[in-house]
Structure formats: structure tokens, C-alpha cells
Amino acid sequence: xxxxxxxxxxxxxxxxxxxxxxxxxxxxxxxxxxxxxxxxxxxxxxxxxxxxxxxxxxxxxxxxxxxxxxxxxxxxxxxxxxxxxxxxxxxxxxxxxxxxxxxxxxxxxxxxxxxxxxxxxxxxxxxxxxxxxxxxxxxxxxxxxxxxxxxxxxxxxxxxxxxxxxxxxxxxxxxxxxxxxxxxxxxxxxxxxxxxxxxxxxxxxxxxxxxxxxxxxxxxxxxxxxxxxxxxxxxxxxxxxxxxxxxxxxxxxxxxxxxxxxxxxxxxxxxxxxxxxxxxxxxxxxxxxxxxxxxxxxxxxxxxxxxxxxxxxxxxxxxxxxxxxxxxxxxxxxxxxxxxxxxxxxxxxxxxxxxxxxxxxxxxxxxxxxxxxxxxxxxxxxxxxxxxxxxxxxxxxxxxxxxxxxxxxx
Numbered sequence: 001x002x003x004x005x006x007x008x009x010x011x012x013x014x015x016x017x018x019x020x021x022x023x024x025x026x027x028x029x030x031x032x033x034x035x036x037x038x039x040x041x042x043x044x045x046x047x048x049x050x051x052x053x054x055x056x057x058x059x060x061x062x063x064x065x066x067x068x069x070x071x072x073x074x075x076x077x078x079x080x081x082x083x084x085x086x087x088x089x090x091x092x093x094x095x096x097x098x099x100x101x102x103x104x105x106x107x108x109x110x111x112x113x114x115x116x117x118x119x120x121x122x123x124x125x126x127x128x129x130x131x132x133x134x135x136x137x138x139x140x141x142x143x144x145x146x147x148x149x150x151x152x153x154x155x156x157x158x159x160x161x162x163x164x165x166x167x168x169x170x171x172x173x174x175x176x177x178x179x180x181x182x183x184x185x186x187x188x189x190x191x192x193x194x195x196x197x198x199x200x201x202x203x204x205x206x207x208x209x210x211x212x213x214x215x216x217x218x219x220x221x222x223x224x225x226x227x228x229x230x231x232x233x234x235x236x237x238x239x240x241x242x243x244x245x246x247x248x249x250x251x252x253x254x255x256x257x258x259x260x261x262x263x264x265x266x267x268x269x270x271x272x273x274x275x276x277x278x279x280x281x282x283x284x285x286x287x288x289x290x291x292x293x294x295x296x297x298x299x300x301x302x303x304x305x306x307x308x309x310x311x312x313x314x315x316x317x318x319x320x321x322x323x324x325x326x327x328x329x330x331x332x333x334x335x336x337x338x339x340x341x342x343x344x345x346x347x348x349x350x351x352x353x354x355x356x357x358x359x360x361x362x363x364x365x366x367x368x369x370x371x372x373x374x375x376x377x378x379x380x381x382x383x384x385x386x387x388x389x390x391x392x393x394x395x396x397x398x399x400x401x402x403x404x405x406x407x408x409x410x
Contacts, residue, residue, distance in 0.1 A: 059360055059376020063404035066377070069097050069115070074397030076127050077384045082134025084388060086151065087395055088118075089403045090125025096139045096147075098154055101393065101405050116154025120147060127169045131177055136193055138179050140170035146181050148193045158196035162189040168210055174218045178237075182209030188223050190237060200240040205229050211259040215283075222283060224271055227255035232271060234283050246281055250288050253277070260303040260311075268325075270311050272299025278313045278321075280328065290328035294321050301343040307350045310366050314340040320354055322366055332369030336362070342384050346408075347391045357381035361396050363408065375406045 072092035080086035085103075090096040096118040103115065121141035128139045136157065137149045146160040146167060165185030172179055177193040188202035188209050202221065207229030214221055220243070221235040231247035254275040262268040267284030276295030281288045297316035304311050310331065311323040320334035320343065334354075342355040350366040361375040361382055380399035387394055387408070394406040 059374060061377035061404075062375060062410070063377040063406050065101055065405040067097070067099055067403040067405075068401065069099070069117070070095065070401045070403070072401055073380075073383060073399040074401060074403050075124060075383050077386050077395045077397040077403060078128050078130055078137070079386050079388050079395055080130045080134045080137075080151065081132060081389050082130075083151070084390065086134070087403075087405075088128050088130065088137050088139075089397050090128045090139055091397070091401070092124045093401075094121045094123055094125065094141070094143075095119060096121070096125045096128055096137075096149075098137060098149070098151065101395075114154075116149075118147070118149055118154065118156075120156065120159075121145060123166070126167060127181075129170050129172055131172045131193070132174055133177075136177060138170045138172065138181075138193070140167035140181050142166035144183065146170055146179060146189075146191070148179065148196075158191075158193065160189070160191040160193075160196060160198075162198070162201070163187050168208060169212060171213050173214055174216065176218070180212060180214065180221055182212045182223055184208040186225070186229075188212060188221065188235070190221065200235075200237060202233075202235045202240060202242070204233055204242050204245075205231065207255060210255065210257050213259065213261060215261060216263055216265040220283075222259065222261065222269065224256040224259045226257065227274065230255055230273070232256070232259070232269065232281065232283070244283060244286050246283075246286055246288065250291055251279055251281070257298055258300060258302050260301075262304040263306045268304055270302045270304055270313070272302040272313050272315075274298045276315060276317065278302060278311075278323070280311065280323075280325070292321075292323055292328060292330070294330055294333075295319060297339075300339075300341055303343065303345055303352075305345070305350060305366060307348075308366060310350070312343065312352050312366065314343040314354055316340070318356075320352065320364060322369055332366075334362075334364050334369055334371065339381075341382060344385050344387055346387060347389065349391065353385055353387065353394060355382035355385040355396060359398065359400075361385055361394060361406070373408075373410075375404075377404050377406075378402065 070091040074091045076090040085101045099115040123143035144164040148157040165183035170181040186205045190200040205225040208226040210226040212223035230252045234244040252273045258272045267282045278292040295315040301314040309325045316339040318336040322332035337358045339357045359378040363373045378398040384397045397403045
């Protein structure tokens with residue numbers, strides 16, 4: 001699991017190189033010419049503190065809701081796509097919680113969803129996700145168990161079990177009650193969340209399956225392998241067969257940590273690796289369009305903009321790098337005081353939000369590469385981050401054991 005390897009990292013500002021490989025992966029993403037202005041960190045805090053080699057930004061708490069039900073670090077957060085005030089968190093205390101934004105912990109209003117403790121895991125809840133309909137929640141544990149919960153009352157629906165290997169991630173079919181998760185013992189499982197039955201087992205990776213998702217049309221599953229594997233594989237959910245493998249030169253040379261697909265379903269994919277390499281590929285043709293070089297440490301999150309011909313990658317080196325999809329060249333560098341653990345994209349605007357181990361979350365404008373706002377309140381590193389479906393609120397989970405909700409625009 002990539003997020004378990006976080007260390008304090010230097011954010012040195014050195015010249016970045018880009019290695020171009022012949023290809024036409026993202027021709028359809030080319031667009032307007034963008035100009036980047038000077039970077040602005042956007043911080044209004046009182047200064048920085050350092051503890052055990054990790055820099056912490058001291059900022060005033062501007063969250064409007066703090067959930068403190070966890071007794072250990074919060075490692076995963078998720079927002080319900082259908083119920084705009086319902087969120088979920090998972091932590092190193094082996095617990096998950098489902099709660100309402102703006103409602104005090106364990107206080108239940110008449111006729112409304114209360115706060116539910118979701119017990120039963122025996123190891124860290126590494127990932128969680130709501131179904132597309134918002135009626136179910138899946139929690140993936142490093143104990144090797146995926147649990148499905150009913151959102152309406154917090155009741156356990158199914159225990160979904162595989163080989164027993166620690167689950168690295170979990171995701172849902174975009175339109176159906178089908179769950180997919182990857183393990184650290186090289187497997188990908190697909191379950192029917194209604195019946196609890198195993199639908200497919202995708203076997204072929206020779207390293208931990210570090211990330212994965214359905215394609216936007218739901219017709220394929222895409223997964224990537226970590227150390228010892230360094231491959232991207234496309235699977236047929238009906239037959240369980242691997243229809244495409246991207247591996248070897250000019251792809252990643254070391255383990256892959258993260259994956260992102262373009263929302264238009266055209267086949268463009270972006271991946272980040274342990275060695276700091278970013279690759280843009282096409283999962284329809286298998287062609288590798290380019291290897292993007294510029295990071296100095298493991299890349300923890302990547303993504304392709306749905307609004308501009310841009311991509312972004314976030315790394316333990318403290319850099320959020322912005323890439324031009326047409327030329328595969330670097331368009332901007334957004335420096336952080338220390339390692340970035342996660343990032344997410346605004347649903348309608350060209351904004352990226354980053355979670356940083358200095359305890360702050362930040363909002364970056366991709367058009368200018370500038371930080372437009374810094375969100376403070378956590379006392380330790382932020383481990384995960386997500387946005388409400390309409391992009392108006394930001395949810396963070398941190399090592400201080402709390403989850404906080406911020407208004408995106410003050």
C-alpha cells in the first residue's frame with residue numbers, strides 16, 4: 001500500500017526532464033494554450049513546526065465540522081454520491097464510520113440518518129467507497145476482508161472474502177452493485193454485492209495490485225501492479241480474461257503506485273511509479289505515449305483533467321506537477337513544504353486539491369499553477385481527501401485521528 005510508505009521528503013526545485021515516446025495517445029485532449037503565472041502558496045498560517053523530521057504547517061482551523069470518533073489515524077475517506085451530507089471514514093483503529101456532515105457525532109435527528117460505527121475489521125480500513133446509487137458502502141481492510149454495509153441503517157450486508165491478502169483498494173461498477181478490490185498477494189476480486197458471491201478472480205499480476213478501477217463504461221477492469229510487477233492490465237469482467245497488458249520498455253521500470261483514466265472513455269490512462277516516473281498510455285491500443293520525468297520520489301496520485309488538456313501527478317517529493325497532454329511537457333510545478341499523500345479533482349472546475357503530510361490541504365488552479373487556498377485544522381499529516389459531489393465541500397482524514405470538512409470557497 002503506497003500510503004504506508006510515507007516519509008519526510010525534500011522538495012528540491014531542480015530542472016525537470018521529459019522523455020517523449022512516439023505515439024498518439026492523447027491527441028484528442030489537445031486544446032488551448034495555457035500560460036502559468038508565478039506561484040503563490042496561498043498560506044495564511046502562523047508558521048511551520050518540525051517534528052521527527054516532518055514539517056507541519058501551523059494554520060488556523062477553518063473547518064466547519066470535525067469528526068473525532070476514530071481512536072487512531074484516519075486513512076480513507078469517501079463521500080456519498082447520492083446523499084450530499086453523508087460521508088464515511090476508515091482508520092488504523094480497524095473501524096469505519098458513516099456520518100452526516102454538520103451533525104454531532106452519534107447524535108441522531110428525528111427521521112434522519114445518524115452516525116454509525118462499522119466494526120468487524122481486524123486491521124486497518126485501507127479504502128472505502130460508496131456505490132453509484134449511494135445505497136451501499138464497501139470497506140476494504142488490510143485483514144483481507146471487504147465488508148458491504150447498508151447506508152440507510154448501517155447494517156452489515158455481506159463479508160466478501162478472497163485469498164486473505166491485505167486489500168489495497170476498493171471500487172464499484174459505475175452503474176451496478178458490483179465490487180472490485182485488489183490485494184497485496186497479486187489478486188483482483190470481483191463480487192456481487194447483492195448476493196455476496198465471487199463473480200471473477202483476475203490473476204496475472206506478480207506483485208501487489210496497488211490500484212484499479214472500472215473503465216467509465218463499466219465494460220472493463222483496469223489494474224496496476226507494484227514492486228516486482230510494474231504492469232497495467234485490462235480485464236474482461238464477463239470472462240475473467242486479461243485482454244491487454246502493458247509492461248516493459250517504454251513503460252514503468254519499477255512498481256506502479258497509482259492509476260487514473262480519462263472520464264471520456266477514450267482510453268487515455270495515466271500511471272505513477274515508485275521511482276517517480278509518470279506514464280501516459282492508451283488502454284484501447286496498448287500504446288505508451290510518453291514517460292514523464294520530473295519527480296524525485298514515489299508518485300502517490302495521478303489524474304487527467306476532464307476540462308483542460310492537462311494531467312497532474314502528486315509525489316512524496318512534495319511536488320504537484322502539471323503536464324500538457326498534447327506535448328507531454330511539464331507546464332507547472334506546485335511546491336509543498338513536505339510529501340503529498342493524495343489528490344482529488346474538482347468535478348466542474350479546473351482545480352486540484354492536495355493532501356499533505358504537513359497537516360494542510362490545498363487547492364490549486366491548473367490554469368495558473370497557483371495555490372488559491374490552504375485549509376488548516378489538522379495537527380498531523382493528511383492521509384486522504386475527497387470532495388462532495390457538487391464540489392462545494394472538502395473532506396480530509398489525518399494522522400491526528402480526525403476527519404474535517406471545509407467549505408471549498410469561504
